[in-house]
Amino acid sequence: MFEYEFPRPAVAADIAAFALDNGKLKILLVRRGVEPFLGEWALPGGFVLEDETIEACAARELREETGVDGESLIQFGIYSEPGRDPRKWIISIAYVTAVHLAQVVLKSGTDAAAAEWFSVDQLPAVLAFDHHDIIKDAIEALRNNALLLERQRRDVPVLAFRLLGETFSLSALQAAVEVIVGNERDKRNFRKQVVEHWLEPTGTVSTGRHRPALNYRLRPKDPGLHE
């Protein structure tokens, strides 16, 4: 047991991990194995340990749950409403990230705690805690990140790229962005923007059912070329 002079909250890192599955935007949820909300779906997450930062905790949880390295975790919210957990005093720090579905190995196989990808427009009716709110905010954070793709800004909007693999066609990228932001982009303008600002061609082509498309990857970093 651990004793303190004043009450202290438990601090959790919760993760909204998005992936693209057959053109649908999905979010990872896990079924809770303990009270409260036993058996209900919740965002993956866990309590922060004393020897790690909160971000490191989020990265660890993401790795444990999906096998994906926890880079590009973006903190977007803090949830501290009293009573958000009916039993304990818990403060949640929420992170959003995106993963390439093909690289994910869900822990659910080895564990009783099931994990599943849910379409963002077909979430379970009941979620643990205030996770409905958190997911709503997470989708907005993801959307804002993707919208930066076509605006020339300093920080790289990595989330849309991470939905795809290491390399991808421009059409795939555009489709991903359109799913995220919820409306269509102009093909020519989109390509101009992203190729100029973020991408480099790999030289390979992705052969599909029709004309092959050039592949691109995220440019390592723009060392102030035109600045």
Place this chain on the structure above:
Amino acid sequence: MFEYEFPRPAVAADIAAFALDNGKLKILLVRRGVEPFLGEWALPGGFVLEDETIEACAARELREETGVDGESLIQFGIYSEPGRDPRKWIISIAYVTAVHLAQVVLKSGTDAAAAEWFSVDQLPAVLAFDHHDIIKDAIEALRNNALLLERQRRDVPVLAFRLLGETFSLSALQAAVEVIVGNERDKRNFRKQVVEHWLEPTGTVSTGRHRPALNYRLRPKDPGLHE
């Protein structure tokens, strides 16, 4: 005493409160009355209580310290490095705000714990914990907020306004923004932007040593006029 099954961190809200004093940008610091860092300067702040959100805690601390209502507290950082407090496990949530110096009544008078405004370019050499880092981030957050003034965005960049009183002249506002962002703005463009997007004239004039200036106030809210 309070007992928990697992270790828990203490969670603090720390506040970077800025004010404008004679054209200098200042930040409020308090002298610590307890170990660790007893007698050193630190950002005002305090531990979150079980029946309040972290933001409410920040608002409460700000009110206690300055008498100013804690609206417009903007959360900009989370500090959770292990060992940032040499004794206890403490996670800090950092907020930035701005206040009008004339409305401030520092608590320092009634209390042994001194509070003082420091020029942001003449900070004490030694600060408690990682508060040097936090202040650096706070200044950047303040700057980013002020830069939004001249860009047409959705959320109102309130901080620059709150440095001034309820009403102010355009020159005063421009001077405030220039102090914050650190470079000069074009007078005509600045006025066009802020008047169109954010301000309304009060009808009064501020009489100074020379030609009186029209006063403006922050427009309550733009109900989607031109949208």
Place this chain on the structure above:
DNA sequence: TAGGGTGGTGTAGTCAATACACTAAGTATC
């Protein structure tokens, strides 16, 4: 009443964002 100092205004040029339609290349079908 003259001069100093701050308050206040409009326009032209540049650059970024937008809107828009056809050809190219490979696959499947007949």
Place this chain on the structure above:
DNA sequence: GATACTTAGTGTATTGACTACACCACCCTA
């Protein structure tokens, strides 16, 4: 093997936003 189908790929003209820039107005003081 020719044709139809599907996706990949490209340029320009227009619009709107941001930038740069100089003078007169008004009040106070001497």
